[in-house]
Amino acid sequence: MSRFFLSGKTDQGQHRTKNEDTILVDEDRGFCLVADGIGGTAAGDVASRLFAQTAATVFSTKQGRDDIGSERVKKTFQTANHEILAYAHDHPDCKGMGCTAELLTFNHHSFVLGHMGDSRTYRLRNKNLKQITTDHSLVQEQLDQGMITKEEALHHAYKNVILRAVGIKKDPALDLLSGKIFPEDIFLLCSDGLSDMVDDAMIQEILESDTGLGEKTEALVHKANANGGKDNISVVLAQVVSVD
Secondary structure, three states, X not given: OOEEEEEXXXXXXXXXXXXXXXXXXXXXXXXXXXXXXXXXXXXXXXXXXXXXXXXXXXHXXXXXXXXXXXXXXXXXXXXXXXXXXXXXXXXXXXXXXXXXXXXXXXXXXXXXXXEEOOOEEEEEEOOEEEEOOOOOEHHHHHHHOOOOOHHHHHOOOOOOOEOOOEOOOOOOOOEEEEEEOOOOOEEEEEOHHHHOOOOHHHHHHHHOOOOOHHHHHHHHHHHHHXXXXXXXXXXXXXXXXXXX
């Protein structure tokens, strides 16, 4: 089994009146997540909490012999999607609630990651920082089609238009990623409150700093706030210690 350390922090930021993000780190059960509530006044904070609660329940069940984590990740997204839709149905004033989500788990020599929305997961390996998820957003779609440049995307008028999220409609498509892990890999799960405020070069500098995982987490959140803190900020770090 692989060994890893987890660290997480969520912060309201400088301009929001409440924090609609939810994080969860569980080293014993081997998973971590970031969920960013959407829907404005439509209880985005409730949606993100429902996602985290669903994950905690799913990962508390006994693991099947052939499950390397992908089934639990898929079940979490499917169940949370149903729970959020049901909540909105029972509370009409919450119509439009939902969340973006990153859910990461480790098993043996590999990782499994579920991704939906414009929260992100990065991986630092051998001094190379890579964003391993693709944003489910209008801006990303226009980037992929060559309609706008990366520079234009940074200040696009529709930057926050999300094309996929948990709890918005039935059976949304889930990005399920997996791959090998190696000692000293660091995975960063974050809401757009970090990625919009801190560029990749600074993220890498902080992750490569000679500090503990908790200090790196604090430094990332502090930098996002120092750069304006326009949104809620959530950071979860997972560092692989060894792979047996």
